[in-house]
Amino acid sequence: MGFTIPISPAKTITTATTITQFPENPKTLILEHCKTVEDLKQVHAHLIKTRLLYSPAVAHNLLESAAILLPEPMDYAVSIFHALNTPSSPAYNIMIRGFTLKRSPQEALHLFDKMLENCVRPDGFTFPCVLKACSRLRALEEGKQIHCQIVKSGFVSDGCVDNSLIHFYANCGEVGVARHVFDGMPQRGVVTWNSMVSGYAKSGCWEEVVELFHSMLEMDVGFDEVTLISVLAACGRLAELELGEWIGKHIEANGLEGNTTLMTSLVDMYAKCGCVDTARRLFDQMARRDVVAWSAMISGYSQASRCKEALLLFHEMQKANVEPNEVTMVSALSSCAVLGALETGKWVHSYIKKNLKLTATLGTALVVFYAKCGSIDSAIEVFERMPQKNVLSWTVLIQGLASNGQGKKTLKLFKLMLKRNIEPNDVTFIGVLCACSHAGLVDEGRHFFVSMSRDFGIEPRIEHYGCMVDMLGRAGLIEEAYQFIKNMPVKPNAIIWRTMLASCRVHKNVEIGEKSLKHLVKLEPTHSGDYILLSNIYASVGRWEDALRVRSEMKERGIKKTPGCSLIELAGIIHEFFAKDNVHPQSEEIYTATENMMKQIKLAGYVPNTADARLEAEEDDKEASVSHHSEKLAIAFGLIRTPPGTTIRISKNLRICTDCHNAAKIISKVFKREIIIRDRNRFHHFKEGSCSCNEYW
Incomplete structure (x- = not known):
């Protein structure tokens, strides 16, 4: 009997393929020609009419297409499965696999239970399928029960089953049990070794990854590209540059540069080991660069404190029309935070709102970014809108409030954190003690220093002692x-x-x-x-x-x-200033603006503090020396390049000097501008002639 199967989308007039005789084994027909549910239903109808559906091989082909090959939900596959008189283990295997593949691992486990209730004996393919479902759910107890069934059923030495057990235990954090299974296997091929190496990598056991790879080399097991990807990740985390370079030479010698994932891992390894220029050279040589490759390189620049290069590459990524992911955005925000690049960071935030889910990681990165740019109100707003918060989220806002001189708000937030039953960690207490230090809250600081060990079992680290020294010293004690x-x-x-x-x-x-x-x-x-x-x-x-x-x-x-260096971001471009610097293209205009600025603030009561001038400067040159400090040049540039009323934001690598602090206060009043300067220690918010630090810095 002949029938037709459309091979083009519905509502399109085209030639259909007519099959005059249905093949005895229709697997090729089903798997190659059935691209939609409608196609499959035509085949299904024919199989029912001709009673071919009663053949297990034919039924399984149909089921496999519905459950695994077609992207639609499992509803149609379930209807086929329920129509089978007595489903065998292959039918159950297909359904368990399909549920797991289509993000319904709980249904996969439920079907496995039904399989056992119906006395259908699992085979060597059943256990890997159901263990994958357990792995997805991190269902450790259920997986252990299945392990017992594996032992009872005699599949304990089955390589495929053992590999699945290794993967399951490692994914559930039981890497020691996974190793026990691995060590008990009589034969171990490359796939088995890779399962164990990957298990260690997923658990963050980087030293064990390297150790296992050395064992592979010693035992002449052989390895493949999958092995090398995990080992390169370990080399990056452990700064094992020598082994990483050896792998790099192996990749080159064996012509493996075409593997994008492998090359991305190599770029990431070099970047994490501090060899950022080598990483960039390899990155530039890659024929195809996906979002993971771009993110690895941007992250490498960010971690190496080469933040300007990180942002430049981020802009190149945008021009290349590669959609950034969460990792990209976290690295970009980190670089913006270091440079004080508020406008670029705001664009990143806008992109996140439109395209990404605000996870705890992204939200925390945004809080850090806004806090380090002195926009503490924006940091609070992001924090309050975060759907999920962890201890790190609370801690970074505490640190942000502390560094922006809002000591009382910091302690209020800390009390709210405790009220919400969020257990503080040692880093949280660093933020709390810093808040006490910057706000002059000595008695409160002493209390929290004692409380951290007495009430929370956190032994003070060197950083906590440093906070106490800073607090006492700032207070004049x-x-x-x-x-x-x-x-x-x-x-x-x-x-x-x-x-x-x-x-x-x-x-x-x-x-x-x-x-x-x-x-x-x-x-x-x-x-x-x-x-x-x-x-x-x-x-x-x-x-x-x-x-x-x-x-x-x-x-x-x-x-x-x-040398003192001050940065200011204007229209997305970072401008850099050094004292007595004339490198900037508008240098002459900037110095003229600086002189005019200094004249105006003198009329308002500013008196230069020549004690902050260069010691080697002549007496009559000391005033000029302090007037050309990098932050004054950056402020003057901001005054002439931004509209009246615009906030001027400066980042400085050293502590602001007394003269620049006094000058900034008067500049904010004379020019009616808010000026935010982030120095090495904290933020200074200058407004209407006063500073947020209340002269306590």
């Missing part, structure tokens, strides 16, 4: 801070002593400042900032000879001062 360091149960590091030295600079304590530098010279003898701090302490009390002596010691030891 220099002697207490010094004794606190001496009584610490852990050895103070350079950051602790540098914090102490910075407090001595603020409060002009020469004696403890000198002691602090002695400790610092032993720990980090070439850090220029330490010598500058002591030199500034001497200068602040009029000991100019000692100040010059310290600077001379720096020169003798070949230690160069880190």
